[in-house]
Amino acid sequence: xxxxxxxxxxxxxxxxxxxxxxxLLIHFLRENLNLTGAHxxxxxxxxxxxxxDIDGMSVKxxxxxxxxxxxxxxxxxxxxxxxxxTLSALQEGFRQMHGLQCGFCTPGMILRAHxxxxxxxxxxxxxxxxGISGNLCRCTGYQNIVKAIQYAAAKINGTEFTExxx
Amino acid sequence: MNDQTPxxxxxxxxxxxMGCKRKRVEDVRFTQGKGNYVDDLKLPGMLHGDFxxxxxxxxxxxSINTEAALKVPGVLAVLTAEELKGVNLAWMPTLAGDVQMVxxxxxxxxxxxxxxxxxxxxxxxxxxxxxxxxxxYEELPVLxxxxxxxxxxxxxxxxxxxxxxxxxxxxxKHHNHIFEWVVxxxxxxxxxxxxxxxxxxxxxxYHRTHPSPLETxxxxxxxxxxxxxxxxxxTFQAPHVIRTVVSLIAKLPxxxxxxxxxxxxxxxxxxxxxxxxxxxxxVASIVTGKPVKWVEDRMENxxxxxxxxxYHMTAExxxxxxxxxxxxxxxxxxxxxxxxxxxxxxxxxxxxxxxxTGSYDFPVAxxxxxxxxxxxxxxxxxxxxxxxxxxxxxxIERAMDILAQKLGMDPAELRLKNFVKPEQFPYHSALGWEYxxxxxxTAMKKAMETVKYAELRKEQAEKRxxxxxxxxxxxxxxxxxxxxxxxxxxxxxxCDILGIAMFDSCEIRLHPTGAGIARMGTKSQGQGHETxxxxxxxxxxxxxxxxxxxxxxxxxxxxxxxGTYGSRSTPVAGAAIAMAARKIRAKAQxxxxxxxxxxxxxxxxxxxGFKVKGLPEKFLSxxxxxxxAYNSVPPGMEPGLEAVSYYDPPNMTYPFGxxxxxxxxxxxxxxxxxxxxxxxxxxxxxxNPMIIEGQVHGGLTEAFxxxxxxxxxxxxxxxxxxxxxxxFFMPTAVETPHWETGFTVTPSPHHPIGxxxxxxxxxxxxxxxxxxxxxxxxxxxxxxHIQMPHDFWRNWEAAKRLGVTG
Numbered sequence: 001x002x003x004x005x006x007x008x009x010x011x012x013x014x015x016x017x018x019x020x021x022x023x024l025l026i027h028f029l030r031e032n033l034n035l036t037g038a039h040x041x042x043x044x045x046x047x048x049x050x051x052x053d054i055d056g057m058s059v060k061x062x063x064x065x066x067x068x069x070x071x072x073x074x075x076x077x078x079x080x081x082x083x084x085x086t087l088s089a090l091q092e093g094f095r096q097m098h099g100l101q102c103g104f105c106t107p108g109m110i111l112r113a114h115x116x117x118x119x120x121x122x123x124x125x126x127x128x129x130x131g132i133s134g135n136l137c138r139c140t141g142y143q144n145i146v147k148a149i150q151y152a153a154a155k156i157n158g159t160e161f162t163e164x165x166x
Numbered sequence: 167m168n169d170q171t172p173x174x175x176x177x178x179x180x181x182x183x184m185g186c187k188r189k190r191v192e193d194v195r196f197t198q199g200k201g202n203y204v205d206d207l208k209l210p211g212m213l214h215g216d217f218x219x220x221x222x223x224x225x226x227x228x229s230i231n232t233e234a235a236l237k238v239p240g241v242l243a244v245l246t247a248e249e250l251k252g253v254n255l256a257w258m259p260t261l262a263g264d265v266q267m268v269x270x271x272x273x274x275x276x277x278x279x280x281x282x283x284x285x286x287x288x289x290x291x292x293x294x295x296x297x298x299x300x301x302x303y304e305e306l307p308v309l310x311x312x313x314x315x316x317x318x319x320x321x322x323x324x325x326x327x328x329x330x331x332x333x334x335x336x337x338x339k340h341h342n343h344i345f346e347w348v349v350x351x352x353x354x355x356x357x358x359x360x361x362x363x364x365x366x367x368x369x370x371x372y373h374r375t376h377p378s379p380l381e382t383x384x385x386x387x388x389x390x391x392x393x394x395x396x397x398x399x400x401t402f403q404a405p406h407v408i409r410t411v412v413s414l415i416a417k418l419p420x421x422x423x424x425x426x427x428x429x430x431x432x433x434x435x436x437x438x439x440x441x442x443x444x445x446x447x448x449v450a451s452i453v454t455g456k457p458v459k460w461v462e463d464r465m466e467n468x469x470x471x472x473x474x475x476x477y478h479m480t481a482e483x484x485x486x487x488x489x490x491x492x493x494x495x496x497x498x499x500x501x502x503x504x505x506x507x508x509x510x511x512x513x514x515x516x517x518x519x520x521x522x523t524g525s526y527d528f529p530v531a532x533x534x535x536x537x538x539x540x541x542x543x544x545x546x547x548x549x550x551x552x553x554x555x556x557x558x559x560x561x562i563e564r565a566m567d568i569l570a571q572k573l574g575m576d577p578a579e580l581r582l583k584n585f586v587k588p589e590q591f592p593y594h595s596a597l598g599w600e601y602x603x604x605x606x607x608t609a610m611k612k613a614m615e616t617v618k619y620a621e622l623r624k625e626q627a628e629k630r631x632x633x634x635x636x637x638x639x640x641x642x643x644x645x646x647x648x649x650x651x652x653x654x655x656x657x658x659x660x661c662d663i664l665g666i667a668m669f670d671s672c673e674i675r676l677h678p679t680g681a682g683i684a685r686m687g688t689k690s691q692g693q694g695h696e697t698x699x700x701x702x703x704x705x706x707x708x709x710x711x712x713x714x715x716x717x718x719x720x721x722x723x724x725x726x727x728x729g730t731y732g733s734r735s736t737p738v739a740g741a742a743i744a745m746a747a748r749k750i751r752a753k754a755q756x757x758x759x760x761x762x763x764x765x766x767x768x769x770x771x772x773x774x775g776f777k778v779k780g781l782p783e784k785f786l787s788x789x790x791x792x793x794x795a796y797n798s799v800p801p802g803m804e805p806g807l808e809a810v811s812y813y814d815p816p817n818m819t820y821p822f823g824x825x826x827x828x829x830x831x832x833x834x835x836x837x838x839x840x841x842x843x844x845x846x847x848x849x850x851x852x853x854n855p856m857i858i859e860g861q862v863h864g865g866l867t868e869a870f871x872x873x874x875x876x877x878x879x880x881x882x883x884x885x886x887x888x889x890x891x892x893x894f895f896m897p898t899a900v901e902t903p904h905w906e907t908g909f910t911v912t913p914s915p916h917h918p919i920g921x922x923x924x925x926x927x928x929x930x931x932x933x934x935x936x937x938x939x940x941x942x943x944x945x946x947x948x949x950x951h952i953q954m955p956h957d958f959w960r961n962w963e964a965a966k967r968l969g970v971t972g
Contacts, residue, residue, distance in 0.1 A: 001239075005681040020290065027289075037199020039431065041380040041408045042464040047749035049380055064414035077199030091197040095189055096273045102692025103196030104431030105528075110197065129899040136891070138380050139430050139692045142862030 008072045009033065011079025011119045026050045027064035029076060031059075037077035037107040041136070048135030051108035052076045058134070059114040077107035080114065088113055089155040090148070097163075099148030101139030111134050113149045122153055177773045182712065183624050184919065187856035190697040191712075192278075192690075201429040204384045204401055208332075208811065209457040212386065212694045213242060216292040217443070218282040218299045219470070220274035223541040223884020224321065225303040227270050230282055237458070240291025242454055244299060245283040245342075245446055247271040252803035255445055257326075258415055258458055258712050261663060263334025263516065264344070265326070266544055268442045273306070275323055275504035276543050277884050278469035286460060308884040309342070310539050312478060314499035315538035316340040318507040323504060323539045334506075335515040335537075344506050344537035351515050351522045355532035358493030362484030366572050368951045370564045372467070372557050372933075374501070374542070374878045376474035378894065379691070381431025381469040387447040389458035396448060397424040399635050402719075403437040404729025406468045407663055409721045410588030416448065425930055427719035432867070433691035433701055435547040438509040438731045441471050442744070446606060469886045470893055473878050474549030476501040477519075477557040481565040489575050491584050494531040494596070495619040496561060502537050503546035509731070510553045511661040511668060517553025517819075518652050520597035524562035525606050525650045525822060526584040531596035540883045550868055550929040552653045552732040563934030566939060567646070577646045578619060582610055591625040592915075592918040599652060599745070602914050605848070608649055609910050613824035613846045616908060619644075624827060627674075630946050639834050639971075641947075645827035645939025649931035653923040654737025654819040667814060670738035671725035672746045674703065675808035678796040680789030681713040684746075687727010688739040689718045694857045695735060699743055700920065701853055706789040707745035707754075708774030725810055733821070735922035737914075742813035744918035749809035753795075758801035760785045762862070819922035823847040825935040831943050833971045836962030838874070838940070840903035845931065848910045850922035861925045863905050869932025871897050873940075875957040895957070944968060 003018040010033060018031045029035045038087070041049035041063050050062040052077040056158050073158060080088050093099065100106040109132065116123065116131040123131060128146050147163060154161035171182070184187045195201055217347060218955055230385040232244040247269040250256040257265045284295035307321040314320055326340045335345035358366060363799040385400035396418055402408045404429040413420040430437065445461040477498055486495035488911050500516060502508060510517045516535040523531050548554065568586075570577040585606040586593045614620075621642050629642045658667035676682035686698055696716040704711040718724060751771070758776040759766040762784055769776040770795060775787035786794075795807040828842040845862055852858055875895035879888045888894045913920025933954075940956040941949065947968040952960070964970040 022290065030206075031208070034208075035199070036203075037201075039203070039381065040205065041431075043893050044464065044890050044892065045462075046896070047380060060501065077197075083200055087197060088196075095193040095195050098190070098856050100193060101694065101860060102380070102430065102432040102863060103192065103201045104203065104692075106196050107199045111894075129902075133898040133900045134887075136896050136898065137381065137866045138378070138434070138868070138896075140860060140960055141867035142902050143863050143904060143905055144860060 001072045004067055006066050006070050008069050008074060010074045011076060021065065021067055023066045025061040025064045025066045025069050029061060035076050035078050039104050039106065039107065045137065048112060049105050049108045051111045051135060053111050053115055075111070077111060080110060089152040093148035093151035096142045097147040097151050099140060099145040105135060105137045107143060109137065113152070117153055117156065122156060146158065168240065174773060174850045178329045181704040181708065181710050181774065181792065183701050184851065184853050186701060186854065188701055188854055190665045192694060192696050203381060203429050203450040204386060204399055207386050208387065209340035209388060209914055212457040212459055213285050213287060213454060214292045215283050215285045215447050215458050216289065216296055217280045217466070218280040218296050218301065220270065220277060220281050220283065222303055222305055223277045223308045223696060224275060224306040225786045226273045227281065227385055228304055229301040231300040232282065234300065235284060235295045238291065238295045238298050240287040241284060241295035243285040243450060244295065245269065247713055248511060252448060253449060255415065255449060258440065258445055258829045260507040260512060261507040262508040263512065266505035266507055268445045277886055278466065278539050280442040280470070280544060280801050281452060283448045283456060286319060288690055302341050306900060307406050310540055310880050310882060311680065312886055313497050315540055323541065333578045342500055342539045344539060345515045347515045348533070350532040351530055352532045354530040355493050355495055358530050359484045362492055363487045364485045364572060365378060366569045367480065367482040368565065368568050370479045370561050370951060371953050372475045372477045372479065372560050373954055374473050375435035375549060376468050376473050376549065376624035376871050376894070377436040378468060378512065379432030379434055379436055379698040382462045382464060383437060383441055383443065384461040385444050385447050386457055386459045387451040389451040390841060391455055395422045395424065398448065399426045400444060401427065401430050401437045403433045403691060403731050405719055405721050405781065406726050407691055407729055408440060410664065410666065413447065413628045415497045419878055425721040427689045430439050430689065430691040434474055434550045435474065435509070435731055437691065438547055439455070439507055440473055444971050451622055464891060466789060468878065469889050470543050472545040472547045474546050475557060476546060479557065479561040479569040481561050482489045483565055483569050485569055487624050488578050489573050489583050491526055491528055494523055494528045496533045498535040499840060500537045501540050501542065502546060506537060507544035510549045511655055513660060514553060515553065515758045519554040519558045519968055520926045521599060521650065521652045522558040522562050523556055523595045523597055523781040524559065525586060525648050527586050527590070528596045542880060551926045552651060552655065552938040553653055556930045557876060559930045560934045562952065563647045563649065564937060570598065571945050571950060576623065578610065578614055579645065580764055581648050582607060591860050600817060601650065602817050602916055603910050604650065604820060604822055606648065606822060609822065609824045609846055609848055610666060612908065612910060613826055613844060614759065617826045617842065617844050619826065622680065640830050640832055643829045643939040643943025644935065645829065645833065645935040645942055646932050646937055647825045649823055649927070651821045651924065651927050651930050652818045653709050653733035653821060654815055655734055656817060656818055657731050659813045663967050666728065669736065669812050670727040670740035670742050671810065671812045672739060673725045673810040674746045674750060674791050676750065678793050682709065682710055683715045684743065685724045686716065686718045686739055687725055688730040688735045690730060693730065693735065693861065698853045700856055702707060703747055705750060706744055707959055717903060725812065733926045736921045737819045737917060737923045738813055739922055741918045742811040743814055743816060745811035748811045749811065750807055753807060754788060755792050756803065757794050757799055757851060759942065761786055761794055761798070765876055772803060800817065816916050819850065819917060821849045821924060821927050823920040823927055823931050825931045827935040828940040829939040829943060831940065831961055833965035835958065836958035836965065843903050844906045844908065845912065845928060846908040847924055848912050849924035849927065850917065851912065851920035853921060854910065858924050861909050861930045862907050865928025866905050866932045867897060867902050867925060870903060870936060871895055873933045875952055877955050888891060
């Protein structure tokens with residue numbers, strides 16, 4: 001099949017490549033750019049394992065063509081850590097609060113939480129739960145993911161995080 | 167001593183050993199997208215394979231034409247059963263002693279069955295090829311209802327064995343019958359029922375569901391023709407078993423097969439078995455001389471690679487009027503689908519379902535399980551539970567509630583009255599198990615006190631009265647569940663897979679600077695083995711957990727082990743770690759005695775080294791002993807500090823727990839709200855409380871999903887109607903309840919560190935707690951049992967049936 005040239009910004013760097021018009025963005029990221037952090041869990045945009053940030057929105061990259069991302073500014077999990085290589089507040093929160101187990105949903109979950117905290121810097125538990133409801137996790141039961149996001153929000157806002165009592 | 171000398175507490179804390187909420191070492195890579203999952207692997211020249219699958223549940227395959235497919239750009243090969251017959255791989259053995267088609271041989275037996283394998287340069291081209299394969303089918307009568315499987319006129323599903331009336335587990339009664347498994351004493355049980363003051367009988371079905379880890383099953387196979395070696399990277403919960411299976415069925419020498427399980431994105435039992443995709447990818451690599459990747463999509467995962475449950479259990483309990491149980495009788499109709507691909511230890515066709523007497527002191531019991539074939543996907547696997555234990559726990563926990571209802575007794579009180587008592591352990595159950603330890607009464611009472619059980623029952627009584635007065639449309643249910651798990655398979659005397667005893671293993675090698683590596687026969691799929699295993703070593707050997715690297719999944723470097731499922735990692739491999747560490751410590755003690763110039767018997771272990779008894783200042787740390795092991799061992803001793811242990815457990819372990827669920831249901835909409843869920847678990851010694859709690863949260867969420875809606879459902883024509891995440895219930899953060907957890911600690915008396923396993927308990931205990939809550943809510947309206955799953959629609963149907971809504 002004839003290939004199309006695409007160009008976009010990924011994690012701050014200009015990238016380009018040749019793709020079929022039908023190539024999904026997730027495959028372009030994973031196979032052309034070797035950014036394997038975003039995962040494929042369902043191909044039907046239910047699970048959110050493929051979530052990346054595109055032009056300030058959380059997007060499921062398994063249901064978007066690479067050609068639709070022409071000129072876009074994309075952040076993937078590989079671009080989330082602090083500039084000095086340390087874990088970002090969210091990454092640290094997920095580790096501190098045991099917000100992950102198998103790690104397969106984690107990149108998508110962190111990218112979604114990253115955008116959620118831009119949209120709402122101090123979300124309530126209910127707002128967090130609704131805000132991440134497009135991302136499925138089979139391991140954690142979400143409770144510690146909620147805490148991880150609360151931890152990150154507190155760290156970013158410079159407020160004190162106190163783990164809610166059971 | 168000076169101020170810089172660390173205190174005992176500081177020395178212990180520095181180790182991050184057992185009992186510590188150590189943060190996970192895995193998270194550093196996972197939170198940065200640097201995990202290494204199968205689909206991340208890219209080899210030079212790698213091809214992609216994908217399946218043509220059957221649209222029919224039962225049909226004759228009259229012809230397969232691959233000509234057009236082979237002309238599709240990028241398509242290099244199409245495998246069918248004919249090609250596989252050339253290498254004797256059209257069929258493969260299952261772990262349950264049956265055989266299974268790798269690719270459709272003459273007919274298809276379930277929707278989604280693998281018919282042909284298209285190999286192409288990339289996944290898109292493979293998909294193009296699939297569209298171009300022409301298959302001519304002739305539809306056959308479909309059998310979906312297991313209760314009709316053994317009717318006289320039921321269609322013959324398995325033509326390959328229709329005249330073979332002797333199956334892998336004894337005689338077959340019908341052409342669609344697989345096995346009959348009988349346990350217990352029929353005569354004594356019949357006698358108990360004959361003189362029973364009270365009996366109950368109920369058909370309790372546990373619907374078909376699916377483990378559906380977020381990462382589907384996948385592999386990359388690469389055959390090196392020059393060396394004659396096959397490398398397989400795959401989502402394998404049991405990599406060594408896969409290597410042995412591949413060696414046996416592909417007739418390749420085992421040392422020339424390299425099986426590697428990299429990071430696995432959840433397993434829950436789905437990744438124990440061997441699937442046609444693995445065989446086809448291996449054959450395709452041999453045929454093409456190139457690496458071949460196979461990645462199933464979600465629909466394929468839900469419809470073809472295994473299922474769980476599908477047990478239809480008729481339970482009867484005999485009891486006295488005072489509520490003392492006197493006998494248990496259970497018949498199970500087990501729907502295995504088209505092939506018996508159950509992943510159980512060889513001698514256990516229904517797994518450990520004979521744990522069905524649960525936590526109760528039944529003097530007699532009798533169990534019969536009949537396995538049957540239907541036109542559904544083959545299986546079934548243990549979805550986050552030990553083999554068929556969650557079915558057993560559901561059966562007895564539901565039945566006990568039904569008995570309580572008949573007796574007019576509180577279900578918690580009935581349980582307390584019948585629990586095996588602490589002084590009865592080790593307890594021999596009527597169906598043949600020896601429970602190692604337990605204190606059920608303490609656990610149950612603690613759970614009841616925590617949720618203020620008596621107050622909840624009072625509130626429920628008031629709400630029921632208000633409902634009857636027409637003041638509310640909401641009903642309240644309190645679900646009580648008390649489970650006993652049986653995990654840690656298993657002792658070689660009764661557990662094997664393909665003849666290999668179900669031991670597990672650990673090899674520890676300490677380096678001169680006091681760091682080391684532990685290699686294991688198990689394989690984490692998210693359980694955090696890299697973190698917790700190192701904690702066991704830290705405590706046993708006095709070296710910081712941070713200094714120990716845990717490696718799993720590479721069959722070339724890891725000692726042989728049976729893998730991770732059935733909560734066996736801590737009970738079996740965890741014991742192997744302790745035993746290997748103790749071998750090292752024994753050698754370390756000899757080295758320490760030599761260096762400190764005392765007799766070994768004059769030394770005693772002290773947190774992180776050996777000290778001379780009575781002379782605490784004469785101390786040699788384990789770190790210093792590691793160094794000495796490489797330069798100044800006693801005369802005649804070999805240098806080095808390493809050990810391996812293959813641990814054959816003397817018994818299973820028996821974790822238990824008390825769960826209570828409080829739920830409100832609107833009878834006009836069927837909408838339920840889980841108001842409260844409390845889970846008390848006793849898994850013996852607790853290695854990492856943070857990870858235990860995480861395991862419980864995850865298992866409860868899966869239990870919630872299963873009980874409240876997660877189902878693989880077929881229509882009458884054999885079409886899967888829940889084949890995507892749109893229809894297959896996967897709870898999001900919004901639906902998932904808030905979990906409260908608690909614990910008691912009753913160490914296993916036979917396990918080196920007293921640990922019992924916990925990962926699967928919440929699924930085993932959670933499902934009956936939810937289902938009992940729903941059933942309890944409806945019970946005052948005259949209902950004894952409502953089948954799972956309890957989604958809104960079924961709740962509303964139940965309300966309608968009971969005449970309380972329009």
